[in-house]
Amino acid sequence: MLLSSLVALSATFSTAHAVTVYGQIPLAQTATPTDPAAPVATTLAAYNRTLLNPPPVPNPLPGTAYELPLQRDAAAASGISIPHVGGGFWGFSIEMSVISQVLGKNSSLLQVPFLNLMANLQERAGGVVIRLGGNTQEFAVMVPELEDGRTFGKTDSGSTQTTKTPAVLYTIDMFYMANNISSMLNVKWFCGIPFNDSTNWRLTIAEEAQNILGDNLLALQAGNEPDFYVEFKRRLAPYEPADYANEVQNLIEVMDNNPRIINKNMLLGPSIASANWQPYQVWETGFIDRFKDRMYAFTVEHYPDNNCAAQFNTGDVHKNPQDVFPNYLDHQKVVDLVFPYYESTALSTAAGRPFFMFETNTASCGGFAGVSDSYGAALWAMDYGFQMAWANFTHGMLHVGGQNVFYNPFTAPPTNQSSYNQWTVGSIYYSTIVLAEAFGKTNTSRIVDLTSTAGSIYTPSYAIYENDVLDKVALFNYVDDNTGASNLQVTLTVPNGGTPGSVRVKYLEADSVASKDNITWAGQTLGNQLEVDGRFRGELNVTTVDCAATGCVIPVPAPGFALVFFNTAAEQISIGQATQTFATSAHTKSHNTATIASAVLATSNGHSGMSRDGFGSTSVGSVSAGVESARLRAGVLVLGLMAGGAVYLARALMR
Ligand SMILES: *[C@@H]1O[C@H](CO)[C@@H](O)[C@H](O)[C@H]1NC(C)=O
Ligand SMILES: *[C@@H]1O[C@H](CO)[C@@H](O)[C@H](O)[C@H]1NC(C)=O
Ligand SMILES: *[C@@H]1O[C@H](CO)[C@@H](O)[C@H](O)[C@H]1NC(C)=O
Numbered sequence: 116m117l118l119s120s121l122v123a124l125s126a127t128f129s130t131a132h133a134v135t136v137y138g139q140i141p142l143a144q145t146a147t148p149t150d151p152a153a154p155v156a157t158t159l160a161a162y163n164r165t166l167l168n169p170p171p172v173p174n175p176l177p178g179t180a181y182e183l184p185l186q187r188d189a190a191a192a193s194g195i196s197i198p199h200v201g202g203g204f205w206g207f208s209i210e211m212s213v214i215s216q217v218l219g220k221n222s223s224l225l226q227v228p229f230l231n232l233m234a235n236l237q238e239r240a241g242g243v244v245i246r247l248g249g250n251t252q253e254f255a256v257m258v259p260e261l262e263d264g265r266t267f268g269k270t271d272s273g274s275t276q277t278t279k280t281p282a283v284l285y286t287i288d289m290f291y292m293a294n295n296i297s298s299m300l301n302v303k304w305f306c307g308i309p310f311n312d313s314t315n316w317r318l319t320i321a322e323e324a325q326n327i328l329g330d331n332l333l334a335l336q337a338g339n340e341p342d343f344y345v346e347f348k349r350r351l352a353p354y355e356p357a358d359y360a361n362e363v364q365n366l367i368e369v370m371d372n373n374p375r376i377i378n379k380n381m382l383l384g385p386s387i388a389s390a391n392w393q394p395y396q397v398w399e400t401g402f403i404d405r406f407k408d409r410m411y412a413f414t415v416e417h418y419p420d421n422n423c424a425a426q427f428n429t430g431d432v433h434k435n436p437q438d439v440f441p442n443y444l445d446h447q448k449v450v451d452l453v454f455p456y457y458e459s460t461a462l463s464t465a466a467g468r469p470f471f472m473f474e475t476n477t478a479s480c481g482g483f484a485g486v487s488d489s490y491g492a493a494l495w496a497m498d499y500g501f502q503m504a505w506a507n508f509t510h511g512m513l514h515v516g517g518q519n520v521f522y523n524p525f526t527a528p529p530t531n532q533s534s535y536n537q538w539t540v541g542s543i544y545y546s547t548i549v550l551a552e553a554f555g556k557t558n559t560s561r562i563v564d565l566t567s568t569a570g571s572i573y574t575p576s577y578a579i580y581e582n583d584v585l586d587k588v589a590l591f592n593y594v595d596d597n598t599g600a601s602n603l604q605v606t607l608t609v610p611n612g613g614t615p616g617s618v619r620v621k622y623l624e625a626d627s628v629a630s631k632d633n634i635t636w637a638g639q640t641l642g643n644q645l646e647v648d649g650r651f652r653g654e655l656n657v658t659t660v661d662c663a664a665t666g667c668v669i670p671v672p673a674p675g676f677a678l679v680f681f682n683t684a685a686e687q688i689s690i691g692q693a694t695q696t697f698a699t700s701a702h703t704k705s706h707n708t709a710t711i712a713s714a715v716l717a718t719s720n721g722h723s724g725m726s727r728d729g730f731g732s733t734s735v736g737s738v739s740a741g742v743e744s745a746r747l748r749a750g751v752l753v754l755g756l757m758a759g760g761a762v763y764l765a766r767a768l769m770r
């Protein structure tokens with residue numbers, strides 16, 4: 116069945132409660148199911164089962180019962196952020212070389228679990244933003260056609276590249292794929308202009324993305340992590356921020372003379388990894404004033420750590436995941452991660468442009484086994500997202516790599532298991548759901564970090580205001596303690612009789628910060644490894660907490676996360692599984708609730724991250740943080756332009 120008819124189907128049934136779009140062909144399932152209990156015949160990182168030990172309970176343990184005073188009105192909430200637009204704070208950055216694994220083979224064979232995962236976000240936030248790009252965009256080339264109706268292929272990118280990634284070949288169908296997705300779901304896209312050659316610009320992607328995607332294209336990235344260009348042998352040293360800015364200038368002139376590029380003012384930059392250059396060094400070139408009229412947003416990319424020694428066997432000492440795990444369970448680390456950008460978000464918003472964290476995740480070069488897909492990482496990604504939103508970032512994009520990375524928010528199954536297995540959702544996908552709910556779709560959500568008011572680095576908290584009134588509170592407990600002794604009892608109080616009669620609470624729960632399995636959001640789960648079809652399962656469980664005049668006492672388990680709804684009429688409270696779902700087949704397999712047509716995936720390129728066809732082995736994220744942390748700190752000292760409240764919080768939490 117072709118998409119034109121699918122779209123018609125979905126339109127026909129749009130008033131029905133649960134619309135099922137029969138998306139993938141063929142509908143008949145012929146593969147013989149293999150024993151579902153059989154062990155996964157792969158050790159690819161995306162399915163790695165490493166379970167770490169939770170870090171020990173902090174000694175001394177900060178207080179577990181405390182009062183968190185709140186302000187009813189945003190005007191009284193000091194340090195509150197700018198209003199956030201709908202569309203979800205967290206979007207996704209899909210490495211160009213793995214688009215096919217994630218979105219589908221071509222515009223008529225889209226991946227249904229992916230559509231379901233996006234539908235869940237749309238229902239909560241009104242839409243989703245997705246960046247198609249990454250390191251592999253730099254050498255990407257559009258070709259007239261590829262064998263077997265494929266939209267993506269690869270070729271040797273030659274010796275100029277050091278990231279061991281093949282050059283991506285794509286056909287014009289990539290834009291139809293994206294647009295077909297946008298015709299079913301409110302997904303908006305970012306694409307990237309290749310920057311490997313700034314003399315002979317390859318602008319096909321700008322031309323076709325604008326012509327085919329129209330309003331579904333939000334912007335075009337001008338350069339990806341230019342501060343790595345010398346290291347990656349894409350430019351000869353010296354290559355400084357001023358050189359990059361001049362290339363952007365040149366790109367703009369070439370675009371101005373290209374009649375096929377209709378919109379000349381939708382660029383994104385500088386997208387530095389904040390490793391070899393710091394943002395202020397780019398701003399010192401006059402970048403913002405010079406280009407603000409040409410920019411859709413200003414952008415950076417950054418990962419807090421890297422696992423490059425292991426990924427590339429560089430000979431450097433491998434980092435032990437157990438040793439880095441506590442770094443992800445500590446609010447101070449999150450504050451430190453965002454602190455270097457306060458000046459940037461201020462300059463950007465003053466110039467009337469949003470500021471994005473255009474690519475990030477737990478660690479570049481694939482993340483860490485046992486860390487990146489743990490419940491602890493889900494707590495971290497919520498804290499990090501809230502922290503960036505508080506510091507006036509408008510979006511963050513969680514990077515999606517191939518099957519050889521640990522950090523994916525979602526991963527398609529290895530091809531030869533697709534007849535009996537399904538997708539895998541990484542814990543951080545739940546974080547995107549929680550933030551989508553927390554910020555909703557009114558375009559008025561403002562957030563304030565309350566951690567310096569009460570709690571500790573192990574128990575951060577935020578308040579979210581909508582239409583300038585207290586709407587939600589987010590409470591974290593990073594401590595892992597199954598004795599119950601570290602469970603929190605947080606008393607929320609609102610002055611002047613503002614405490615409501617009751618509040619509703621949704622919990623993101625798992626047994627331990629190390630858990631990968633049985634993660635639930637308000638009682639529902641997407642399923643464990645290789646069980647996911649993109650739909651939530653189980654009964655929605657929203658707790659009601661009655662309040663006294665002295666406040667509302669919210670329990671938060673150790674570990675745990677609670678989203679407290681003050682507005683008990685909020686639409687988000689009742690959202691569980693999205694009402695619009697996409698199913699693939701009339702046949703239902705024995706152990707999964709929906710199916711992927713095996714013939715479809717069998718011919719797709721999801722085979723193996725390390726395998727000869729190479730599609731999965733490409734996304735390693737950027738080489739960042741780690742080595743550069745000293746320089747980064749020096750950069751922080753130079754900034755010195757932070758708003759008072761922000762500095763207060765950062766210092767108050769500094770250890
Ligand atoms: C999981 O990943 C770790 C770290 O790369 C590795 O040492 C371990 O062998 C992997 N486990 C499997 C079963 O492949
Ligand atoms: C840039 O990438 C294209 C496509 O992969 C390749 O043909 C071209 O030689 C590259 N140019 C430079 C200067 O690296
Ligand atoms: C997508 O691939 C299928 C199977 O190979 C093919 O039949 C179909 O024509 C392709 N669609 C497009 C738009 O290329």
Ligand SMILES: *[C@@H]1O[C@H](CO)[C@@H](O)[C@H](O)[C@H]1NC(C)=O
Binds near residue numbers: 118292295
């Ligand atoms: C969907 O993709 C097909 C090509 O397979 C294209 O003809 C059609 O225009 C696309 N639909 C949308 C809404 O982009």
Ligand SMILES: *[C@@H]1O[C@H](CO)[C@@H](O)[C@H](O)[C@H]1NC(C)=O
Binds near residue numbers: 194197505
């Ligand atoms: C965010 O923007 C608001 C409004 O301009 C400002 O008051 C606040 O200090 C900013 N936050 C940070 C962390 O810079």
Ligand SMILES: *[C@@H]1O[C@H](CO)[C@@H](O)[C@H](O)[C@H]1NC(C)=O
Binds near residue numbers: 156531532723
């Ligand atoms: C899947 O493919 C891998 C690599 O080609 C192979 O080692 C494995 O045995 C296959 N598994 C099944 C169930 O066919």
Ligand SMILES: *[C@@H]1O[C@H](CO)[C@@H](O)[C@H](O)[C@H]1NC(C)=O
Binds near residue numbers: 556558
């Ligand atoms: C929020 O902003 C988006 C994008 O500008 C717009 O489409 C939507 O209608 C707005 N929502 C409300 C409730 O104003």
Ligand SMILES: *[C@@H]1O[C@H](CO)[C@@H](O)[C@H](O)[C@H]1NC(C)=O
Binds near residue numbers: 632
């Ligand atoms: C997940 O939950 C199921 C059903 O309650 C249970 O059988 C299973 O042991 C749990 N898995 C883990 C790793 O706790």
Ligand SMILES: *[C@@H]1O[C@H](CO)[C@@H](O)[C@H](O)[C@H]1NC(C)=O
Binds near residue numbers: 657658
């Ligand atoms: C709902 O969630 C709360 C909080 O985790 C839990 O105490 C309660 O048992 C759950 N109720 C059901 C019916 O699962």
